[in-house]
Amino acid sequence: MRLSWLCLLLAADVIASTPLVDRYSTLAFRESPYAPHLGVRRLGAEEAAKRNHYRFEYDSQGRISRISFALGERLREPNHTANYFWYASVEHYRYQDQWQIVSYRDLHDQPMAVHGEVFESHYQLDPSGRRISLQYLGANGQPVESAWGVARYQWQHLDDGSVIEQRFDLDQQPVSLRPGFPFQRVRLSYDARGRTLLLQNIDASGSPQAADNGFAQDRFTYTAHGELARYEVLDAQGGQSARNMQGIAAGLVRFTERGYEHIASYLDGDGRPAYNDNGWWRSERRYDDFGNLILNAFADQQGARALNPNTGYAELRIGWHDDGLRRRELAYFDAQGQPVEHQTRGMHAVRYGYDSRQRLMLVYLVDRHQQLVEHAQQGWAMTRYQYQGDSAVGTPQRLSLAEALAAERQHILSLMREHAGVPGVAAAVAEDGERVWHGETGYADLVRRLPVQVDTQFRLASVSKAVTAILVAEALDRGQIALADRASDWLRLEHPATLAQLLAHSGSIDHYNPLISVDLDRSYDDVTAALAVVRPHLLPMAPGSRYRYSTFGYSVIGAMLEAASGRRFAELLHSMGERQGLASLATSAAEAHNPKLTRFYQLSGGDALPAKARNFSYADPGAGIIASASDLAVLVSRFASARLVSAEQRDRMLQVQRLSDGQEISDQRYQIALGWRRQADLAGRPFFHHGGVTDGARSVVLFDPADGRSVAILSNAAWTSDVFGMALSLLAARPAAASLDLLNSGSFSLSHAEQALPLSDPDCREWRCKWRVAVSGELADWLGRAAGKPELTLELGLLGGRIYTPYGVVPLAGDQRGMVAAQGSRHFRLTFAP
Missing domain, CATH: 2.40.128 (Lipocalin)
Structure with missing residues (x-):
C-alpha cells in the first residue's frame, strides 16, 4: 500500500480541510531529502507570536508553498536555535509540470546558497506526485555538488512503501550517504505519518549489508508527539552487536515540554552508558522563553560537567538580546565554568554588534583574554557588514586579524585628523625592525591638494632628541664616546655636564628663554658652530642637581658627537639612514627645495593657515630633524629590538636616571631615561616614548620594550591632544575587544x-x-x-x-x-x- 503522505497533489476533501498556514514548534527528524519536512507540535497563532516556530504555508491546491523559521512575524536564522531547520530561514516551493523546485532564502528573504553552493533543489515527481529524483543547481542554474559531494539523488519506490536511494556526484559516480557514513545503496522505510523508521545499507539483491563496525541498519523510535526519541544501530541480521561510525549502539533523546531536544545520551551493545567518538557520553541543552538555545553542555556518566576531548570545552553558552532575535555572544567554557578556547577553531567567543536599526554590523572572534583572534581553520577574525541607505541587507566583508587591525588603525588615524582639524597625518608601526603597517590621511599641500604619502617627510620637533639618542648609542657601541664624558672634554665650552646628564635634561642648560636675546634666524653649517646660541643658556647650578628640560642641551650632545667622530651631525644622521635604508632621515638643511617635504600649517579658528618659516639649524639634534613616519618607526623598532645597537647599550639608554641626591628624574606622568621617557599605560605596562610640537608639526614616537614594536605619528600642524593614547591604540598587536x-x-x-x-x-x-x-x-x-x-x-x-x-x-x-x-x-x- 502506497503512503498517502507522499502524494503532493492531495485529494479534494483533504484540500478543503487544509488550513492556509500551519505553525509548529519543531521539525521532525529526517535522514534523507526524499522525505518532505514535517512539523511537530502544532502551535496556535498567539503562542507562535511569542517564540520560535516553523511556519508552513500552502497554495490553493493544498501543496506546500513556503516553510519559514520565525519569531512571531520576524524571520530568524536557523543556526543555534531550537531544533533543526535544514539550512535557510525560508524554503520557497514552486511547481512546474512534474517538478517541485525548492529555493532557499535568508532572514531578509533574499536568495542564498545552502549546503555548499546549492541555490535550488529540483525534485522530479512521478504521476502520483512522489519524489523520484533530486538535482542540485547553483547560482548560474548549473548542476553543483552539495557539501557532502552529492549532485543527484535517485529514488525507486517499492510495493511495500519503502524507497531505495542512490546518490551520485557530478561525474555520475556513486556517493556514500554522507561523509563518515559509508552506506552506499540504502532502503528507507517510513511510518504512516512519513517519519523514517528504518535505514538499511543494502546490496544489489536488496538484502542488508554490513559496513564498517558491522553496522548495517539504523532503527528509529519516536515520541507520541513525533520527536525522535531513540535510534538503534543494527547488524545485517537485525542484532544489536554493531556500532555506528561514532562508536555507539544506541542513542536516547529526551525533550522539553515544548519539544526541544533536552538531553541526549548513548549506549553500548549491552545497554550500558557509552562515550561516542565525538567525545561525550551525555549532552544537555537549555533554551530561553523564545526557544533560543542558550546552553549546550557535555557530561560524564555521573552527570557532572566534562570536557569534550575533541573540542576542548564543556559548555557552549549563547547570549541573546531581550527581544530574543539578536545573538550577543557565543562562548566556550570548561567544566569549572572558566573561559577556554575551542580546541580546533581557536577562539573563546564569537561576538555580535548591531546598529540602532538592529542590523548586524559586526561579528568578531576573541580569545579568553578578550583579544581579537583568527579562526584557526578559516583564517578570519572579523566580519563587518555595510549597508546602502535603509536597506536591511548588508554586504559582508571578512577580515583577517592583520586586515582588521589595519582597518582599525586607519580609522583611528582618520578620526584623529577629523577631530583635530590637522591638514595631514602619517603613521606607521614596525615590528622586529620592519614596517608592518602604514597609514596616511589628509594633505601635505592644501593649496595643490597633494595627499600625504608614505614617504612624505615631516618635522620631528622634539622627537629629534630620541633620534639623537640613538646616534649616541651607536657612538657608545663603537667606543667613540662615554656617558661619563663631560662637555668640556670635547668642546670649547666650560661646562661640566656629562653626556648622560645632558641626555636626561639634568645638565643645567636652560630651555628657550624669551629674556635671552639670541639670533635664531641665522643658519649654521654644523652644530658646533651653533653653540654660540647655547652659551647664553648655560645655568650656574651644578649639573645633576635638578631636572630642566632643554633643547639646547641636545645641541651640546650633537657637538660632542661631531667632535668624537670628526664628522658633521648632518653626515652622521645621513650615514645612519643610508646604512639602515631610511633615506628620509635628514636635518633641517634638507627642508629647502624638497618635493617630499610637507607644507607646514598652524590651526587658527578652525582654519589651517601657513605656519611661519623656521630655521632649526641652531638646534638640529633637539628639534630640527625631518623624516617620514615609516622610517622613524623602523629606526626606533630596530633600536628597541637591539638590531641597531647592542642589547647592553639599548638597556643602558633605557635606564631611568637619578639626580645627584639619588631621586629619580621625572616629569609629571613619566620618568626620564637617556633620550627617552618611560611611562605606564592604564594596565600598568611600561612603554618608552618621546613627543614633540613646533610650528607646523606635532609628533610622537613610542615603543614597547617587551617586544620592540614601535609606532610613529607625524602631522603638519601643531595641535593639542593625547597623542600617546592614540599611539598606544595604533601600537596594539590586535584591536581590543571589549564587550558589546x-x-x-x-x-x-x-x-x-x-x-x-x-x-x-x-x-x-x-x-x-x-x-x-x-x-x-x-x-x-x-x-x-x-x-x-x-x-x-x-x-x-x-x-x-x-x-x-x-x-x-x-x-x-x-x-x-x-x-x-x-x-x-x-x-x-x-x-x-x-
Missing part, C-alpha cells in the same frame, strides 16, 4: 568629575556609535582649547578599547560589562555606564 553590552544596552550615562553629562541618542553605523555631548564649565574650557567647539562628539568603537574625542584617541579601561572609563589626562575622565 555597553553599546547594545540601549541607554547610557556619561559623567565627568562626578557630574552627569547629557548624551544624545547614539548614532550607530557600520561598526561604531557616536554621541553628541553638550559640555560646559571646566570640560568645555579644556576641550574648547583643543577643538574650538562647544559640543563634544564622542565615538566608541564596537571593538571597544578606546573612545575618540576632539582631544584625541583615549584607551578605555574598566569592567567590560559595567562601568567603562576613558582617562586622557589628570583632568579628563569620562565614564560610560549602561
Whole structure:
C-alpha cells in the first residue's frame, strides 16, 4: 500500500480541510531529502507570536508553498536555535509540470546558497506526485555538488512503501550517504505519518549489508508527539552487536515540554552508558522563553560537567538580546565554568554588534583574554557588514586579524585628523625592525591638494632628541664616546655636564628663554658652530642637581658627537639612514627645495593657515630633524629590538636616571631615561616614548620594550591632544575587544568629575556609535582649547578599547560589562555606564 503522505497533489476533501498556514514548534527528524519536512507540535497563532516556530504555508491546491523559521512575524536564522531547520530561514516551493523546485532564502528573504553552493533543489515527481529524483543547481542554474559531494539523488519506490536511494556526484559516480557514513545503496522505510523508521545499507539483491563496525541498519523510535526519541544501530541480521561510525549502539533523546531536544545520551551493545567518538557520553541543552538555545553542555556518566576531548570545552553558552532575535555572544567554557578556547577553531567567543536599526554590523572572534583572534581553520577574525541607505541587507566583508587591525588603525588615524582639524597625518608601526603597517590621511599641500604619502617627510620637533639618542648609542657601541664624558672634554665650552646628564635634561642648560636675546634666524653649517646660541643658556647650578628640560642641551650632545667622530651631525644622521635604508632621515638643511617635504600649517579658528618659516639649524639634534613616519618607526623598532645597537647599550639608554641626591628624574606622568621617557599605560605596562610640537608639526614616537614594536605619528600642524593614547591604540598587536553590552544596552550615562553629562541618542553605523555631548564649565574650557567647539562628539568603537574625542584617541579601561572609563589626562575622565 502506497503512503498517502507522499502524494503532493492531495485529494479534494483533504484540500478543503487544509488550513492556509500551519505553525509548529519543531521539525521532525529526517535522514534523507526524499522525505518532505514535517512539523511537530502544532502551535496556535498567539503562542507562535511569542517564540520560535516553523511556519508552513500552502497554495490553493493544498501543496506546500513556503516553510519559514520565525519569531512571531520576524524571520530568524536557523543556526543555534531550537531544533533543526535544514539550512535557510525560508524554503520557497514552486511547481512546474512534474517538478517541485525548492529555493532557499535568508532572514531578509533574499536568495542564498545552502549546503555548499546549492541555490535550488529540483525534485522530479512521478504521476502520483512522489519524489523520484533530486538535482542540485547553483547560482548560474548549473548542476553543483552539495557539501557532502552529492549532485543527484535517485529514488525507486517499492510495493511495500519503502524507497531505495542512490546518490551520485557530478561525474555520475556513486556517493556514500554522507561523509563518515559509508552506506552506499540504502532502503528507507517510513511510518504512516512519513517519519523514517528504518535505514538499511543494502546490496544489489536488496538484502542488508554490513559496513564498517558491522553496522548495517539504523532503527528509529519516536515520541507520541513525533520527536525522535531513540535510534538503534543494527547488524545485517537485525542484532544489536554493531556500532555506528561514532562508536555507539544506541542513542536516547529526551525533550522539553515544548519539544526541544533536552538531553541526549548513548549506549553500548549491552545497554550500558557509552562515550561516542565525538567525545561525550551525555549532552544537555537549555533554551530561553523564545526557544533560543542558550546552553549546550557535555557530561560524564555521573552527570557532572566534562570536557569534550575533541573540542576542548564543556559548555557552549549563547547570549541573546531581550527581544530574543539578536545573538550577543557565543562562548566556550570548561567544566569549572572558566573561559577556554575551542580546541580546533581557536577562539573563546564569537561576538555580535548591531546598529540602532538592529542590523548586524559586526561579528568578531576573541580569545579568553578578550583579544581579537583568527579562526584557526578559516583564517578570519572579523566580519563587518555595510549597508546602502535603509536597506536591511548588508554586504559582508571578512577580515583577517592583520586586515582588521589595519582597518582599525586607519580609522583611528582618520578620526584623529577629523577631530583635530590637522591638514595631514602619517603613521606607521614596525615590528622586529620592519614596517608592518602604514597609514596616511589628509594633505601635505592644501593649496595643490597633494595627499600625504608614505614617504612624505615631516618635522620631528622634539622627537629629534630620541633620534639623537640613538646616534649616541651607536657612538657608545663603537667606543667613540662615554656617558661619563663631560662637555668640556670635547668642546670649547666650560661646562661640566656629562653626556648622560645632558641626555636626561639634568645638565643645567636652560630651555628657550624669551629674556635671552639670541639670533635664531641665522643658519649654521654644523652644530658646533651653533653653540654660540647655547652659551647664553648655560645655568650656574651644578649639573645633576635638578631636572630642566632643554633643547639646547641636545645641541651640546650633537657637538660632542661631531667632535668624537670628526664628522658633521648632518653626515652622521645621513650615514645612519643610508646604512639602515631610511633615506628620509635628514636635518633641517634638507627642508629647502624638497618635493617630499610637507607644507607646514598652524590651526587658527578652525582654519589651517601657513605656519611661519623656521630655521632649526641652531638646534638640529633637539628639534630640527625631518623624516617620514615609516622610517622613524623602523629606526626606533630596530633600536628597541637591539638590531641597531647592542642589547647592553639599548638597556643602558633605557635606564631611568637619578639626580645627584639619588631621586629619580621625572616629569609629571613619566620618568626620564637617556633620550627617552618611560611611562605606564592604564594596565600598568611600561612603554618608552618621546613627543614633540613646533610650528607646523606635532609628533610622537613610542615603543614597547617587551617586544620592540614601535609606532610613529607625524602631522603638519601643531595641535593639542593625547597623542600617546592614540599611539598606544595604533601600537596594539590586535584591536581590543571589549564587550558589546555597553553599546547594545540601549541607554547610557556619561559623567565627568562626578557630574552627569547629557548624551544624545547614539548614532550607530557600520561598526561604531557616536554621541553628541553638550559640555560646559571646566570640560568645555579644556576641550574648547583643543577643538574650538562647544559640543563634544564622542565615538566608541564596537571593538571597544578606546573612545575618540576632539582631544584625541583615549584607551578605555574598566569592567567590560559595567562601568567603562576613558582617562586622557589628570583632568579628563569620562565614564560610560549602561
